[in-house]
Amino acid sequence: MTLSIPVIETERLILRGPRESDFEAFAAFGASDRSRFVGGPFPRFRSWGGFLATYGHWALRGYGMWMVEERATGATAGRIGFIFNDGWDEPELGWHIFDGFEGKGYAYQAASAARAHGAQHFGLDGVISYIDPANTRSLRLAERLGAQYERDGEVAGHPCQVWRHPHQGAAA
Amino acid sequence: MTHTIPVIETRRLILRGPEPEDYPDFKSTFTSYRARFMGGPLNPYEAWMLYAAEIGHWQIRGYGMWMIHDKVTDETYGMAGGWKPAKWPEAEIAWVIWPDAAGKGYALEATHAARKHFYRYLGWETAVSYIDPKNLDSIRLAERLGAKKDPEAPTIDGNDAVYRHPSPAKLDGTQLAHGIDMEIAHYADPLFKPKGWAID
Numbered sequence: 080m081t082l083s084i085p086v087i088e089t090e091r092l093i094l095r096g097p098r099e100s101d102f103e104a105f106a107a108f109g110a111s112d113r114s115r116f117v118g119g120p121f122p123r124f125r126s127w128g129g130f131l132a133t134y135g136h137w138a139l140r141g142y143g144m145w146m147v148e149e150r151a152t153g154a155t156a157g158r159i160g161f162i163f164n165d166g167w168d169e170p171e172l173g174w175h176i177f178d179g180f181e182g183k184g185y186a187y188q189a190a191s192a193a194r195a196h197g198a199q200h201f202g203l204d205g206v207i208s209y210i211d212p213a214n215t216r217s218l219r220l221a222e223r224l225g226a227q228y229e230r231d232g233e234v235a236g237h238p239c240q241v242w243r244h245p246h247q248g249a250a251a
Numbered sequence: 252m253t254h255t256i257p258v259i260e261t262r263r264l265i266l267r268g269p270e271p272e273d274y275p276d277f278k279s280t281f282t283s284y285r286a287r288f289m290g291g292p293l294n295p296y297e298a299w300m301l302y303a304a305e306i307g308h309w310q311i312r313g314y315g316m317w318m319i320h321d322k323v324t325d326e327t328y329g330m331a332g333g334w335k336p337a338k339w340p341e342a343e344i345a346w347v348i349w350p351d352a353a354g355k356g357y358a359l360e361a362t363h364a365a366r367k368h369f370y371r372y373l374g375w376e377t378a379v380s381y382i383d384p385k386n387l388d389s390i391r392l393a394e395r396l397g398a399k400k401d402p403e404a405p406t407i408d409g410n411d412a413v414y415r416h417p418s419p420a421k422l423d424g425t426q427l428a429h430g431i432d433m434e435i436a437h438y439a440d441p442l443f444k445p446k447g448w449a450i451d
Contacts, residue, residue, distance in 0.1 A: 099311055123337065123338065124336055124338070127336050127337040128300060128304045128336070129300065129304075130307070131303070131304035131305075131306075131307030131308050131310075131311060132299075132300045132303035132304040133303075133307060134303070134306060134307030134310040134311065135302065135303025135305065135306030138271075138303075138306045139302070139303055139306065140271075164300065165274075165278070165295040165296055165298065166295050166296040166299070235296040236294075236296075
């Protein structure tokens with residue numbers, strides 16, 4: 080049973096489809112305060128559903144979120160990629176960096192690679208990111224990625240800001 | 252995208268993996284009162300996440316819930332199959348029928364076929380169904396499938412009744428198996444009019 084989720088390699092990271100062995104790291108993120116800007120914290124059974132849905136999203140949309148693996152250690156460092164759930168205005172680029180892996184530039188590296196891949200292979204260019212206005216680290220990352228604040232919006236019942244990423248041709 | 256979810260054909264139905272175009276049918280049931288015994292009604296986001304999780308379940312467990320289609324018209328009637336969230340005591344055999352398709356024996360036909368598949372091809376020796384005690388239609392279906400309430404079995408959270416399905420041996424050429432086949436045959440007969448209230 081294999082969904083063909085592409086693998087992207089960057090200097091220090093591997094972006095790949097989820098594996099069952101990623102679940103503990105995924106659930107730990109969901110249970111922690113770090114998930115407060117993405118609707119959490121979540122009880123374990125909700126995390127399980129969300130983890131399964133990562134696969135399902137690829138099957139339903141043909142694109143989705145990758146798990147971020149730290150190349151040097153093989154550890155699961157986060158999750159990044161495209162999200163277009165029911166209720167989203169359009170596909171967004173999202174990133175979750177797990178505890179212990181922040182401050183290493185991983186989110187920037189992974190988001191750049193995912194964004195370029197989406198523009199090239201999925202027809203997802205100039206996408207948005209939904210960001211909680213209190214999530215200052217994510218706002219800073221969006222700025223570093225060259226995204227611009229577009230408007231206030233709402234996703235899954237939560238007010239948030241909509242940031243627009245530059246078209247990849249223009250950013251290069 | 253290479254999805255190798257097995258396809259099962261029964262007398263009237265074809266069971267296939269959940270596909271993107273079936274999502275609206277799933278969503279209408281799961282955002283409705285019909286979903287009250289399945290953790291619903293859900294909002295659209297929750298319904299989407301659950302539908303995506305149904306597909307992910309196949310990836311991670313190697314089994315899951317099939318979408319039930321009419322063999323002739325391809326219309327969807329609901330879902331049936333196996334389900335085992337993290338930390339559930341046992342794998343469950345589950346079903347849901349869209350409200351408009353209830354009363355035609357589709358759940359019986361689909362679930363019976365799914366159970367056969369798990370026993371024959373995945374080597375399951377047993378299975379349970381976790382049912383809300385107020386969900387009388389589902390309890391009746393469990394009983395028509397030969398399942399019996401198992402008071403010894405651990406529940407999910409104490410609010411559900413556990414129905415234990417008959418073992419593969421008890422469904423192999425037995426009176427129970429013939430009875431289920433006969434009931435399905437009755438439903439498949441266009442002249443058959445079930446007595447009493449609608450049953451799945």
